[in-house]
Amino acid sequence: xxxxxxxxxxxxxxxxxxxxxxxxxxxxxxxxxxxxxxxxxxxxxxxxxxxxxxxxxxxxxxxxxxxxxxxxxxxxxxxxxxxxxxxxxxxxxxxxxxxxxxxxxxxxxxxxxxxxxxxxxxxxxxxxxxxxxxxxxxxxxxxxxxxxxxxxxxxxxxxxxxxxxxxxxxxxxxxxxxxxxxxxxxxxxxxxxxxxxxxxxxxxxxxxxxxxxxxxxxxxxxxxxxxxxx
Numbered sequence: 001x002x003x004x005x006x007x008x009x010x011x012x013x014x015x016x017x018x019x020x021x022x023x024x025x026x027x028x029x030x031x032x033x034x035x036x037x038x039x040x041x042x043x044x045x046x047x048x049x050x051x052x053x054x055x056x057x058x059x060x061x062x063x064x065x066x067x068x069x070x071x072x073x074x075x076x077x078x079x080x081x082x083x084x085x086x087x088x089x090x091x092x093x094x095x096x097x098x099x100x101x102x103x104x105x106x107x108x109x110x111x112x113x114x115x116x117x118x119x120x121x122x123x124x125x126x127x128x129x130x131x132x133x134x135x136x137x138x139x140x141x142x143x144x145x146x147x148x149x150x151x152x153x154x155x156x157x158x159x160x161x162x163x164x165x166x167x168x169x170x171x172x173x174x175x176x177x178x179x180x181x182x183x184x185x186x187x188x189x190x191x192x193x194x195x196x197x198x199x200x201x202x203x204x205x206x207x208x209x210x211x212x213x214x215x216x217x218x219x220x221x222x223x224x225x226x227x228x229x230x
Contacts, residue, residue, distance in 0.1 A: 008189075008223035009199045010216045011036035011069050013181070014060070015051065015149045016203035022056075023063045032212035033220075036069040036090075038181070038201045040149075043074035046098050047147035054080070054087040061088025069199075071119065071181065073146050074098065078105050085112040093117030093140050093179075096128050106135040117179070121145060122154050126164045133171035138199070139164050144182030149203045153183025158195045165196030186218040193226035 012034050017025040026037065039057055044050040057068055067090035074080070077094045078101075084092055092109045096118060099105045109116040117138035120126050122145060129139060141164060143157035161178055168176050177198035184192065185205030192200065200219050209215040 006198070008193060008220050009035035009177075010206075010219050011038040011179070011199055011201045012206040012212070012216070013038045013040060013149065013201050013203035015040040016207040022059065026060055026064050026066075028212055029206075029216075030064055030066055033216050034066060034206075034212075036067045036199070037064065039068060039070045039089075040146075041070060041072050041074060041084075042147065046075045046095065047073045049147045054083040057084060057089055058087040067091065069093070069117075069179075069201075071117075071140065071201075072098075073119075078108065081105070081109055082112055085109075085114045089114055091115035091117050091138055093119050093138060095119045095121070096126075097121060097124055102128060103132050103135055106132055110135065110137070120160070120164075122156060122160070126160060126167060129164055129167040130171060133168060133173045133176070136168075136173065136176050138177055138179055139168065140179040140181060140201075141197075142182050143180050143184065146182075151183055153185075153188055157182070158191055161192060161195040161197050184219070186222045189219045189222035190226040193223040197223075 012029050042049045042051040069091050070089040071093045075098050092114050106116040115137035119140035121142050141160045143153050144151035179199035180197045181201035184200050184202050206215045
């Protein structure tokens with residue numbers, strides 16, 4: 001779990017991809033300048049929808065060397081950590097709401113050799129960051145209620161990002177990046193970057209606005225034009 005670069009990173013969300021031609025989509029995103037590929041894993045229990053599992057992550061790993069950013073929107077994620085790392089996940093992000101033994105779960109992700117991420121739903125206070133900061137490589141702030149793609153960005157996420165950035169800095173972990181997922185695009189990437197976001201998960205903003213290279217560049221350009229956390 002090497003340190004993540006300081007520049008803005010764009011992580012297209014494959015939930016919005018054409019699964020019938022997934023390998024082609026992944027190669028196109030790689031050519032278009034995607035930094036990470038984001039997988040939304042949903043179990044039909046923690047969130048209403050049901051999506052992908054380790055087999056799809058393994059299929060993606062066979063066609064790309066890009067980091068695979070796996071977001072586990074599932075109950076009892078500890079049961080599947082090893083399967084996803086074996087499949088090729090570069091990072092595993094679990095939800096605070098789904099992990100009663102959060103520190104243990106994050107430590108296990110790192111032991112398995114992946115980056116450990118912690119996610120929060122929009123209405124969940126991020127206070128746990130203070131208690132598990134030393135076990136974190138990533139914090140994901142949801143800017144929609146998880147479960148479906150194509151939702152509208154909730155502006156309250158900006159205050160959450162600023163709060164998480166302060167918690168991480170106060171814990172002596174300024175290098176831990178904040179990721180935002182949900183309704184992210186060129187229109188809000190500058191405000192998110194100013195609040196402290198470094199990793200921009202984008203589904204509709206990339207797949208709904210081809211060509212992919214232009215869509216990714218627009219998000220990155222907006223983020224790079226921001227004033228920085230403050």
